[in-house]
Amino acid sequence: MTTLPTVLVTGASSGIGATYAARFAARGHDLVLVARDKARLDALAARLREENGVAVEVQQADLTQPADLDAVEARLRDDARIGILINNAGIAQSGSFVQQSADSIERLIALNTTALTRLAAAVAPRFARARTGAIVNIGSVVGFAPEFGMSIYGATKAFVLFLSQGLNLELSPSGIYVQAVLPAATRTEIWGRAGIDVDTLNEVMEVDELVDAALVGFDRRELVTIPPLHVAARWDALDGARQGLLSDVRQAHAADRYRPQA
Template identity: 75%
Template sequence: MSHSSTVLITGASTGIGATYAARFAQRGHNLVLVARDKQRLDALAAQLSEQYKVSVDVLRADLTQPDDLAAVERRLRDDASIQILVNNAGAAQSGSFIEQSTDSVAQLVTLNTTALVRLASAVAPRLAQAGDGAIINIGSVVGLAPELGMTVYGATKAFVLFLSQGLSLELAPKGVYVQAVLPAATRTEIWERSGIDINTLAEVMEVGDLVDAALLGFDRREAVTIPALHVAERWDGLQAARQGLLADIRQADVAERYQVKA
């Protein structure tokens, strides 16, 4: 990937997405910024193009709306200059599962999973054919921890991790790098929008620190980057335990503990 290649970033008007935009612009990449708030996008585009002398296009889109999503998909399919997709757009919501409405849950799933996988699907074949490019999917450590109580949000982020790992296995041999980034609590507007008071959280990472760490993982070509994980061997141990579990699954035989005794 050359530094003159274009990066398309969803959820780019603020927070993690806007910070990715600034960091990639600083590296000399042209940008396509996608979000709902066109006024903020225009302001960010003007700032970054002036500061870093890169080309910045704005694509206003609500990724929960089929027509808007289709427009972003077309851009990813047709614009050969786009070599990096940052799938950052996402949302959370407060309350327990039974307190959340069916419609709000469905909208959360649409944004956090359906839109993300459709955009990856739109760009991956072209990148694979070119033998170059990258997809960055923003997940969350909540996807590893049902104990945290954010059931639907966590489930969508578990999907993002699984998808990213599967895509990495499929696409890496074709020259396409896939990275899953799993932030912990980060100081962005997602908390206010979801009705969660960020001041109730004991520890919160600054967004610049999060993105800088994620990009270091990107440069190292990590398949999974967890900036807040201080003992890297924990992840290695989890993967080893998972592989050991899979080795003990014998599909033809019911495990002894489930066998009915005569």
């Protein structure tokens, strides 16, 4: 009988993370739930144990704090049962670029990019040795939409997409599956924490629908899953245009349009 891998979920106390936890528990996976709010983690863990008969462990951590991040990294490196990492923890940007403080910028980047990258880096060598494992990185469509005006948040999510694409090229030969999930507006607590009333937004996806769609992409082993994108060919065209652009980069000389005029 095959033993299902344990799933470690960050940002697991609510929203997307809690829903991922519930879905994997229903599939029979044991869980490690990571977030700052231990009371909510404990309540979720108790419910999932009772409903699904799986083992659920809780690890309280603020991933912007070095000691807490170190502890989760150690868990990923050392716990051979963990075979799936859901890199979900993140925060949104509140206000325009000129309204950001140094502390808010540092915290946003620390959680959305640094922690996500370090956790993937902590688990990848073990997955590569085992020649199996999955890393799911939660990004956002804002990562390719500077027009939305969330410059720092969008930049962190562009990083998540690029990182996931790069990791796929590096890690897939070792049997590791990498998925980038790119939601649009989803009904979670991230909006309220950023001072935004989610009910003022025109279109918002419910979190259950978002995660269920993302898991369809997971089961299909998609690299990039964009649940709100209704014309899949748009992504194919964008990625094809990117590769076409690279084919026109000839680095030995500047393009003619940049040559000094006589």
